[in-house]
Amino acid sequence: MLSSKILAVVTFSYLAAVIFYLIALIFKTKIGQRIGLIITIGTFVAHTAAIILRWVESHNLGIGHAPFANFYESLVFFAWAIILLHFLAEYKYKLAHAGAFTLPFAFLGLAYASFSPGISSRIEPLVPALQSNWLIAHVITCFIGYGAFAVSCGLSIAYLLKRSNDKKDLDALNYRMIIFGFLFLTAGIATGSIWAHSAWGAYWQWDPKETWSLITWFVYAIILHVRLRGWHGKKIALFSIGGFLSVLFTYFGVNFLLSGLHSYIN
Numbered sequence: 001m002l003s004s005k006i007l008a009v010v011t012f013s014y015l016a017a018v019i020f021y022l023i024a025l026i027f028k029t030k031i032g033q034r035i036g037l038i039i040t041i042g043t044f045v046a047h048t049a050a051i052i053l054r055w056v057e058s059h060n061l062g063i064g065h066a067p068f069a070n071f072y073e074s075l076v077f078f079a080w081a082i083i084l085l086h087f088l089a090e091y092k093y094k095l096a097h098a099g100a101f102t103l104p105f106a107f108l109g110l111a112y113a114s115f116s117p118g119i120s121s122r123i124e125p126l127v128p129a130l131q132s133n134w135l136i137a138h139v140i141t142c143f144i145g146y147g148a149f150a151v152s153c154g155l156s157i158a159y160l161l162k163r164s165n166d167k168k169d170l171d172a173l174n175y176r177m178i179i180f181g182f183l184f185l186t187a188g189i190a191t192g193s194i195w196a197h198s199a200w201g202a203y204w205q206w207d208p209k210e211t212w213s214l215i216t217w218f219v220y221a222i223i224l225h226v227r228l229r230g231w232h233g234k235k236i237a238l239f240s241i242g243g244f245l246s247v248l249f250t251y252f253g254v255n256f257l258l259s260g261l262h263s264y265i266n
Contacts, residue, residue: 003054003067004121006046007076008114013043014079014107021099033096040099044083051080058123065126068139071255072121075113077139078251079106081147085177089151093173101154134195142188142213146247148181149220153244156237171233174240178227182220189213212250219243 017039024032054067054076067073083106089098113119126135152174159170192210193203204210223239231239 001054001057001121001123003050003057004114006050006053007110007121010043010047010050011107011110011114013039013046014083014103014110017043017099018103018107021097021103025097025100030096033099036099037090040083040086040103044080044087047076047080047083051076054123061123063123063125065131066136067123068136069126069130070120070124072113072119074139074143075109075119078143078146078150079109079113081144082106082109082150085144085147085151085180089155089173089177093169095155095158095169095173098155098158101158102151105150105154130199132195132198134191134198138188138191138195141184141191145181145184145186145188146251148177148184149240149244149247152177152181152240156240159237160234167233171236174236175227178220178223178240178243182217182224185213185217185220189217208254209250212246212254216243216246216250219246 017036020032020036020039022032023029024036051067054073058064058067068077082102086098086102086106089095089102113121155170155174155177159167159174162170192213196205196210197203220243223236223243226239227236
Protein backbone atom coordinates (compact mmCIF):
# COMPACT_ATOMS: atom_id res chain seq x y z
CA MET A 1 0.00 0.00 0.00
CA LEU A 2 1.23 3.48 -0.87
CA SER A 3 0.08 4.81 2.53
CA SER A 4 2.34 2.33 4.32
CA LYS A 5 5.33 3.38 2.19
CA ILE A 6 4.65 7.04 2.96
CA LEU A 7 4.44 6.27 6.67
CA ALA A 8 7.79 4.46 6.54
CA VAL A 9 9.35 7.63 5.11
CA VAL A 10 7.50 9.70 7.71
CA THR A 11 9.14 7.62 10.42
CA PHE A 12 12.65 8.58 9.31
CA SER A 13 11.60 12.19 8.86
CA TYR A 14 10.51 12.34 12.49
CA LEU A 15 13.87 10.86 13.46
CA ALA A 16 15.59 13.67 11.55
CA ALA A 17 13.46 16.22 13.39
CA VAL A 18 14.41 14.65 16.75
CA ILE A 19 18.09 14.88 15.83
CA PHE A 20 17.82 18.59 15.00
CA TYR A 21 15.89 19.30 18.20
CA LEU A 22 18.60 17.51 20.17
CA ILE A 23 21.28 19.53 18.38
CA ALA A 24 19.41 22.70 19.31
CA LEU A 25 19.12 21.57 22.92
CA ILE A 26 22.74 20.48 23.35
CA PHE A 27 24.45 23.27 21.43
CA LYS A 28 21.97 26.04 22.31
CA THR A 29 21.36 26.93 18.67
CA LYS A 30 18.11 28.33 17.30
CA ILE A 31 18.77 27.11 13.77
CA GLY A 32 18.56 23.49 14.90
CA GLN A 33 15.18 24.12 16.51
CA ARG A 34 13.90 25.91 13.40
CA ILE A 35 15.01 23.11 11.08
CA GLY A 36 13.48 20.55 13.42
CA LEU A 37 10.20 22.48 13.45
CA ILE A 38 10.11 22.79 9.65
CA ILE A 39 10.76 19.06 9.24
CA THR A 40 8.10 18.25 11.83
CA ILE A 41 5.47 20.42 10.13
CA GLY A 42 6.17 18.96 6.70
CA THR A 43 6.24 15.43 8.06
CA PHE A 44 3.00 15.93 9.97
CA VAL A 45 1.29 17.02 6.75
CA ALA A 46 2.56 13.84 5.04
CA HIS A 47 1.51 11.79 8.07
CA THR A 48 -2.01 13.24 7.89
CA ALA A 49 -2.19 12.64 4.14
CA ALA A 50 -1.12 9.01 4.62
CA ILE A 51 -3.92 8.41 7.14
CA ILE A 52 -6.47 9.89 4.72
CA LEU A 53 -4.99 7.88 1.84
CA ARG A 54 -5.25 4.68 3.86
CA TRP A 55 -8.96 5.37 4.33
CA VAL A 56 -9.31 5.88 0.56
CA GLU A 57 -7.37 2.66 -0.09
CA SER A 58 -9.74 0.82 2.24
CA HIS A 59 -12.72 2.07 0.19
CA ASN A 60 -11.01 1.12 -3.07
CA LEU A 61 -10.59 -2.42 -1.73
CA GLY A 62 -14.31 -2.59 -1.01
CA ILE A 63 -13.70 -2.63 2.76
CA GLY A 64 -14.26 1.02 3.57
CA HIS A 65 -13.52 1.27 7.28
CA ALA A 66 -11.75 4.14 9.03
CA PRO A 67 -8.01 3.52 9.58
CA PHE A 68 -8.28 2.84 13.32
CA ALA A 69 -9.04 -0.86 13.34
CA ASN A 70 -5.82 -2.78 14.07
CA PHE A 71 -2.54 -2.50 15.96
CA TYR A 72 -0.69 -0.91 13.04
CA GLU A 73 -3.34 1.72 12.46
CA SER A 74 -3.66 2.53 16.15
CA LEU A 75 0.10 3.11 16.41
CA VAL A 76 -0.03 5.40 13.39
CA PHE A 77 -2.82 7.45 14.93
CA PHE A 78 -1.14 7.45 18.36
CA ALA A 79 1.97 9.00 16.80
CA TRP A 80 -0.21 11.52 14.92
CA ALA A 81 -1.92 12.59 18.16
CA ILE A 82 1.44 13.05 19.89
CA ILE A 83 2.69 15.36 17.13
CA LEU A 84 -0.55 17.35 17.12
CA LEU A 85 -0.27 18.00 20.85
CA HIS A 86 3.44 18.68 20.56
CA PHE A 87 2.60 21.63 18.32
CA LEU A 88 0.45 23.02 21.14
CA ALA A 89 3.44 22.88 23.48
CA GLU A 90 5.82 24.48 21.01
CA TYR A 91 3.58 27.18 19.60
CA LYS A 92 1.23 28.24 22.38
CA TYR A 93 3.73 27.93 25.23
CA LYS A 94 6.91 28.81 23.29
CA LEU A 95 8.80 25.73 24.49
CA ALA A 96 11.50 25.68 21.82
CA HIS A 97 13.14 22.41 22.83
CA ALA A 98 9.99 20.40 23.62
CA GLY A 99 10.48 18.33 20.46
CA ALA A 100 13.63 16.76 21.88
CA PHE A 101 11.46 15.13 24.56
CA THR A 102 8.06 14.60 22.92
CA LEU A 103 8.87 13.64 19.31
CA PRO A 104 10.82 10.48 20.25
CA PHE A 105 7.57 8.88 21.40
CA ALA A 106 5.99 9.47 17.98
CA PHE A 107 9.10 8.23 16.18
CA LEU A 108 9.32 5.05 18.26
CA GLY A 109 5.62 4.30 17.81
CA LEU A 110 5.81 4.69 14.04
CA ALA A 111 9.10 2.79 13.81
CA TYR A 112 7.56 -0.11 15.69
CA ALA A 113 4.47 -0.03 13.45
CA SER A 114 6.43 0.25 10.19
CA PHE A 115 9.33 -2.12 10.78
CA SER A 116 8.33 -4.72 13.36
CA PRO A 117 7.98 -8.10 11.60
CA GLY A 118 5.11 -9.04 13.88
CA ILE A 119 2.86 -6.16 12.83
CA SER A 120 0.91 -6.32 9.58
CA SER A 121 0.08 -3.15 7.66
CA ARG A 122 -2.50 -4.92 5.50
CA ILE A 123 -6.01 -3.52 5.30
CA GLU A 124 -8.44 -6.25 6.26
CA PRO A 125 -12.23 -6.45 6.72
CA LEU A 126 -13.57 -5.74 10.19
CA VAL A 127 -15.11 -8.41 12.34
CA PRO A 128 -18.83 -7.70 13.03
CA ALA A 129 -18.17 -6.34 16.55
CA LEU A 130 -15.93 -3.62 15.11
CA GLN A 131 -18.39 -2.51 12.44
CA SER A 132 -19.69 0.45 14.39
CA ASN A 133 -19.36 4.22 14.30
CA TRP A 134 -18.57 4.01 18.00
CA LEU A 135 -15.23 2.48 16.96
CA ILE A 136 -14.11 5.81 15.49
CA ALA A 137 -15.25 7.82 18.52
CA HIS A 138 -13.68 5.36 20.95
CA VAL A 139 -10.30 5.12 19.24
CA ILE A 140 -9.96 8.85 18.55
CA THR A 141 -10.78 9.89 22.12
CA CYS A 142 -8.59 7.21 23.71
CA PHE A 143 -5.55 7.90 21.58
CA ILE A 144 -5.78 11.67 21.85
CA GLY A 145 -5.78 11.04 25.59
CA TYR A 146 -2.79 8.71 25.28
CA GLY A 147 -1.04 11.29 23.10
CA ALA A 148 -1.52 13.95 25.77
CA PHE A 149 -0.08 11.62 28.39
CA ALA A 150 2.92 10.92 26.14
CA VAL A 151 3.57 14.65 25.76
CA SER A 152 3.11 15.06 29.52
CA CYS A 153 5.71 12.35 30.10
CA GLY A 154 8.13 14.09 27.72
CA LEU A 155 7.58 17.42 29.46
CA SER A 156 8.14 15.73 32.83
CA ILE A 157 11.48 14.35 31.65
CA ALA A 158 12.40 17.83 30.40
CA TYR A 159 11.45 19.27 33.79
CA LEU A 160 13.63 16.79 35.65
CA LEU A 161 16.62 17.39 33.36
CA LYS A 162 16.37 21.18 33.21
CA ARG A 163 18.89 22.83 35.53
CA SER A 164 17.28 26.25 35.63
CA ASN A 165 15.12 27.13 38.60
CA ASP A 166 12.60 28.80 36.28
CA LYS A 167 10.55 25.75 35.30
CA LYS A 168 7.05 27.05 36.04
CA ASP A 169 5.98 26.95 32.39
CA LEU A 170 6.91 23.28 32.08
CA ASP A 171 5.10 22.45 35.30
CA ALA A 172 1.98 24.37 34.25
CA LEU A 173 1.87 22.84 30.76
CA ASN A 174 2.43 19.37 32.18
CA TYR A 175 -0.60 19.86 34.43
CA ARG A 176 -2.74 21.10 31.54
CA MET A 177 -1.71 18.14 29.38
CA ILE A 178 -2.70 15.74 32.14
CA ILE A 179 -6.13 17.41 32.46
CA PHE A 180 -6.57 17.28 28.68
CA GLY A 181 -5.55 13.63 28.51
CA PHE A 182 -7.74 12.72 31.47
CA LEU A 183 -10.82 14.25 29.86
CA PHE A 184 -10.23 12.39 26.60
CA LEU A 185 -9.47 9.11 28.36
CA THR A 186 -12.74 9.52 30.27
CA ALA A 187 -14.56 10.08 26.98
CA GLY A 188 -12.76 7.07 25.50
CA ILE A 189 -13.86 4.79 28.33
CA ALA A 190 -17.43 6.10 28.07
CA THR A 191 -17.66 5.62 24.29
CA GLY A 192 -16.04 2.20 24.66
CA SER A 193 -18.72 1.18 27.16
CA ILE A 194 -21.50 2.26 24.81
CA TRP A 195 -19.81 0.40 21.96
CA ALA A 196 -19.40 -2.72 24.13
CA HIS A 197 -23.09 -2.67 24.97
CA SER A 198 -24.08 -2.49 21.31
CA ALA A 199 -21.56 -5.19 20.29
CA TRP A 200 -21.65 -7.64 23.20
CA GLY A 201 -24.71 -6.68 25.20
CA ALA A 202 -22.91 -5.37 28.30
CA TYR A 203 -21.39 -2.02 29.19
CA TRP A 204 -18.50 -3.55 31.15
CA GLN A 205 -17.04 -7.06 31.15
CA TRP A 206 -13.76 -6.61 33.06
CA ASP A 207 -11.80 -7.45 29.96
CA PRO A 208 -8.03 -6.93 30.66
CA LYS A 209 -7.95 -3.81 28.46
CA GLU A 210 -11.00 -2.39 30.21
CA THR A 211 -9.52 -3.14 33.61
CA TRP A 212 -6.16 -1.55 32.85
CA SER A 213 -7.82 1.46 31.23
CA LEU A 214 -9.69 1.95 34.48
CA ILE A 215 -6.47 1.56 36.47
CA THR A 216 -4.81 4.19 34.27
CA TRP A 217 -7.82 6.46 34.74
CA PHE A 218 -7.46 6.17 38.52
CA VAL A 219 -3.70 6.83 38.33
CA TYR A 220 -4.28 10.13 36.55
CA ALA A 221 -7.25 10.96 38.79
CA ILE A 222 -4.87 10.61 41.74
CA ILE A 223 -2.30 12.84 40.01
CA LEU A 224 -4.91 15.55 39.53
CA HIS A 225 -6.07 15.15 43.13
CA VAL A 226 -2.62 15.52 44.65
CA ARG A 227 -1.93 18.46 42.37
CA LEU A 228 -4.98 20.20 43.80
CA ARG A 229 -3.68 19.35 47.27
CA GLY A 230 -0.48 21.27 46.56
CA TRP A 231 1.92 18.92 44.80
CA HIS A 232 3.97 20.63 42.11
CA GLY A 233 7.21 20.31 40.19
CA LYS A 234 9.33 17.22 40.68
CA LYS A 235 6.67 15.16 42.45
CA ILE A 236 4.12 15.67 39.69
CA ALA A 237 6.77 15.06 37.02
CA LEU A 238 7.71 11.71 38.56
CA PHE A 239 4.06 10.80 39.01
CA SER A 240 3.37 11.71 35.37
CA ILE A 241 6.14 9.41 34.14
CA GLY A 242 4.69 6.62 36.28
CA GLY A 243 1.25 7.31 34.84
CA PHE A 244 2.56 6.96 31.30
CA LEU A 245 4.08 3.59 32.20
CA SER A 246 0.53 2.54 33.09
CA VAL A 247 -0.61 3.82 29.66
CA LEU A 248 2.10 1.77 27.96
CA PHE A 249 1.08 -1.38 29.78
CA THR A 250 -2.58 -0.73 28.98
CA TYR A 251 -1.71 -0.38 25.31
CA PHE A 252 1.19 -2.80 24.77
CA GLY A 253 1.32 -5.07 27.80
CA VAL A 254 -2.30 -6.14 27.61
CA ASN A 255 -1.96 -6.90 23.89
CA PHE A 256 1.06 -9.16 24.34
CA LEU A 257 0.68 -10.61 27.81
CA LEU A 258 -3.08 -10.88 28.36
CA SER A 259 -5.83 -12.22 26.15
CA GLY A 260 -9.17 -10.55 25.76
CA LEU A 261 -11.65 -8.87 23.45
CA HIS A 262 -9.29 -5.94 22.84
CA SER A 263 -6.13 -7.88 22.08
CA TYR A 264 -4.78 -6.76 18.70
CA ILE A 265 -2.53 -9.84 18.65
CA ASN A 266 -5.59 -12.04 18.44
